[in-house]
Amino acid sequence: MTIYQATASAPILGKRDTKLILPTNSSLSVTLDQDHLRSTTTSRADPSFEKDRLWLNGQEDEIKEGGRLATCIKEMKSLRRQIEEKDPSLPKISSYAVHISSHNNFPTAAGLASSASGFAALVASLAALYQLPTDPSQLSLIARQGSGSACRSLFGGFVAWQMGERADGSDSYAVQIAPREHWPDIHALICVVSDDKKGTSSTSGMQRTVETSTLLQHRIKHVVPERMRMISEAIRARDFDTFARVTMQDSNQFHAVALDTEPPIFYMNDVSRAIIALIVEYNRIAVETGGKLKAAYTYDAGPNAVIYAPKENIKEIVELIVKYFPQAEPFKDPFGLFDDEDVQGNVVEGFNQSVSKPFGVGAVKGLIHTRVGDGPRVLGAEEALLGENGLPKSPSA
Amino acid sequence: MTIYQATASAPILGKRDTKLILPTNSSLSVTLDQDHLRSTTTSRADPSFEKDRLWLNGQEDEIKEGGRLATCIKEMKSLRRQIEEKDPSLPKISSYAVHISSHNNFPTAAGLASSASGFAALVASLAALYQLPTDPSQLSLIARQGSGSACRSLFGGFVAWQMGERADGSDSYAVQIAPREHWPDIHALICVVSDDKKGTSSTSGMQRTVETSTLLQHRIKHVVPERMRMISEAIRARDFDTFARVTMQDSNQFHAVALDTEPPIFYMNDVSRAIIALIVEYNRIAVETGGKLKAAYTYDAGPNAVIYAPKENIKEIVELIVKYFPQAEPFKDPFGLFDDEDVQGNVVEGFNQSVSKPFGVGAVKGLIHTRVGDGPRVLGAEEALLGENGLPKSPSA
Numbered sequence A, B: 001m002t003i004y005q006a007t008a009s010a011p012i013l014g015k016r017d018t019k020l021i022l023p024t025n026s027s028l029s030v031t032l033d034q035d036h037l038r039s040t041t042t043s044r045a046d047p048s049f050e051k052d053r054l055w056l057n058g059q060e061d062e063i064k065e066g067g068r069l070a071t072c073i074k075e076m077k078s079l080r081r082q083i084e085e086k087d088p089s090l091p092k093i094s095s096y097a098v099h100i101s102s103h104n105n106f107p108t109a110a111g112l113a114s115s116a117s118g119f120a121a122l123v124a125s126l127a128a129l130y131q132l133p134t135d136p137s138q139l140s141l142i143a144r145q146g147s148g149s150a151c152r153s154l155f156g157g158f159v160a161w162q163m164g165e166r167a168d169g170s171d172s173y174a175v176q177i178a179p180r181e182h183w184p185d186i187h188a189l190i191c192v193v194s195d196d197k198k199g200t201s202s203t204s205g206m207q208r209t210v211e212t213s214t215l216l217q218h219r220i221k222h223v224v225p226e227r228m229r230m231i232s233e234a235i236r237a238r239d240f241d242t243f244a245r246v247t248m249q250d251s252n253q254f255h256a257v258a259l260d261t262e263p264p265i266f267y268m269n270d271v272s273r274a275i276i277a278l279i280v281e282y283n284r285i286a287v288e289t290g291g292k293l294k295a296a297y298t299y300d301a302g303p304n305a306v307i308y309a310p311k312e313n314i315k316e317i318v319e320l321i322v323k324y325f326p327q328a329e330p331f332k333d334p335f336g337l338f339d340d341e342d343v344q345g346n347v348v349e350g351f352n353q354s355v356s357k358p359f360g361v362g363a364v365k366g367l368i369h370t371r372v373g374d375g376p377r378v379l380g381a382e383e384a385l386l387g388e389n390g391l392p393k394s395p396s397a
Helices: A068-086 A115-129 A136-146 A205-212 A216-236 A240-259 A270-288 A311-324 B068-086 B115-129 B136-146 B148-152 B205-212 B216-236 B240-259 B270-288 B311-324
Strands: A004-011 A027-030 A038-046 A053-056 A059-061 A097-104 A158-161 A174-178 A186-193 A296-299 A305-310 A364-371 A377-379 B004-011 B027-030 B038-046 B053-056 B059-061 B097-104 B158-161 B174-178 B186-193 B296-299 B305-310 B364-371 B377-379
Touching: A004 A115, A027 A216, A038 A115, A068 A115, A097 A115, A115 A136, A115 A377, A136 A174, A158 A216, A174 A216, A186 A270, A186 A311, A205 A240, A216 A240, A216 B216, A240 A296, A240 A305, A240 B240, A270 A296, A270 A305, A270 A311, A305 A311, A311 A364, B004 B115, B027 B216, B038 B115, B068 B115, B097 B115, B115 B136, B115 B377, B158 B216, B174 B216, B186 B270, B186 B311, B205 B240, B216 B240, B240 B296, B240 B305, B270 B296, B270 B305, B270 B311, B305 B311, B311 B364
Parallel strands: A053 A097, B053 B097
Antiparallel strands: A004 A038, A004 A377, A027 A158, A038 A097, A053 A059, A158 A174, A186 A305, A186 A364, A296 A305, B004 B038, B004 B377, B027 B158, B038 B097, B053 B059, B158 B174, B186 B305, B186 B364, B296 B305
16 A cells, blocks of 8 residues: 655744734745754545544644635645646545644744744645645745745745735745855844733734734835845845844834734733843944944744844853843753853843843743754655554654 | 012823923823822022022932023023013012922832923922913923923823924924813823833933834824824813723824834833733723723833723722732722722623733832822912022921
């Protein structure tokens, strides 16, 4: 019996859980390295399967009829059917139900955006299963049917999502500004921030912003296009100073229009604010001593900070964050910055230490050091998440 | 020997420490009742005084040459000189140096705006000392020389500060939309919020916003004028629902443009956010049960909340705030809402208690219940802050 199965992994984005960002404006993302953070998905088509089923981190999830997931699977099956009709020698696997098992290698509780990477891994694994074209632009058009945002996780490197102008969204797509190899020196430190905010669902947040903010349209029409142009140029020129400045400006303005919503939306909390204050001061020292910006913060629809910096600055930044946000666990040092030494909590010379109070252990629950990464990868059978019986290998995983 | 001395008190404003708000846009303030919060100033002119001197809460403060204070005193002396020249029978007190003692009846640490009320009390006391016209519009023109913002504390009730269009500011002035008697039912609960934010000077905050925010100009030109029209109409019509809606929208947008500043300015903290969440939920219940908004929050350049509500809702609001922010001291109940009972920390029926976590004692350091109030008052000699020797009565006060 032939097993029709494929496994793929996809990266997460350093900027914006686009589930929450309607394509009301163009935006730029940095793809993060799958070596550190990824979604992995195995898809299998089999005549014995009774219906399409999905497991997320071992837990079965309903595939709602007419939902994004169902739409995406249906679209992929339809593309498979087209090539089966053209080439009758191909097995008719488009008529089989599929089992899909997906896994994120980071805790959901971390609040990292998993929706886009999950969809991208799904699309990439189905494309491999159905032997569809794996060109990111082609996949991007498919992925957009299920989740507009997923189209960005199909590229590596620096990715722009164009808003487009057509009502049907057909000109709203992702393009790669530059591959990771163009500027591999861009590293990221993710600060996983504890959040005890309750009761505010952020799912419909951006929709409310669209309906009630009197600043959003001005932002979309008059601010974002110029910033997209500037940051794309900065990436092409490997100009970290401009990249950092625009990244921080735009993160702030995203949260400004969230606040300008009725009722207001606050994604950042006092810990997020304190991290901003630290990076602002760290950059102030750098600029005043004749240099340029050394780090950039950005916040999505939540309190976690992603700090971008050239690799050479990450050690200083880890020291700085740990000084104000002591960690329960030793820093995981995937790039060997500390040569097995402990993080001391040092600050750079001239740093005004009163810009923030020190916080207690747990305010920043974890630090993840990663860097710009590549797009989805098709993995070998040994990494499959479905067992021979077509069910997740470790349901409790 | 004749003593040339006068004492006046002036109210604080329920909205915006205008020291920090350049007249970049028109804004509306509610004058708060001087029975609860006020600045009091005694001014005395005497030929024996060697120079102009000022004491603030008993501490001598330098009168900087060319500063706002010096300008204001000079302008008042000049107006006195004009009437002395017209009427030679008047004593030539404009040539004497003055001693000024000013006192706020609320702790500076409370973070309540004292600059505008202090200037207004100064202007009112000098006007009384010099027997200048005490018509608020006249005084407003004088006060604007020293502190544009002070012109608002010279009125009672509901006061608009018009931005004006002329470069010299001559058409930037305050007008009373309605006196307190028009709508005396507007009460206010001030939540004094503990703030351990450090290092961010807010003095130059609004100037940086003007220089770096790409949303501010849109706000000034396209949003504020319509809101000013709406809130003025709401006051005239005693329409609390509209008053509340516009107040909250505009508070949020003020903080949105602060966040859109480079580097970003955060005046609110997690406690401020939690109070917003409570008022949003309190209003949600009210609206869903067929009613209208029952309360409005507003935040100035700091974390303190001012909650406006019709008097009949204040008891519920105090209960709500105390439930989430337990108080070290019993609630001071100037209007006898609780009939000497303790505050129980009750919430209204249907209230979703998970909209905020409960905070510890001290997160909200104090609650002040007040209401819309009148303009400056000239006080009797028994309330003078200067002793017979021309020095503050109790330097340590």
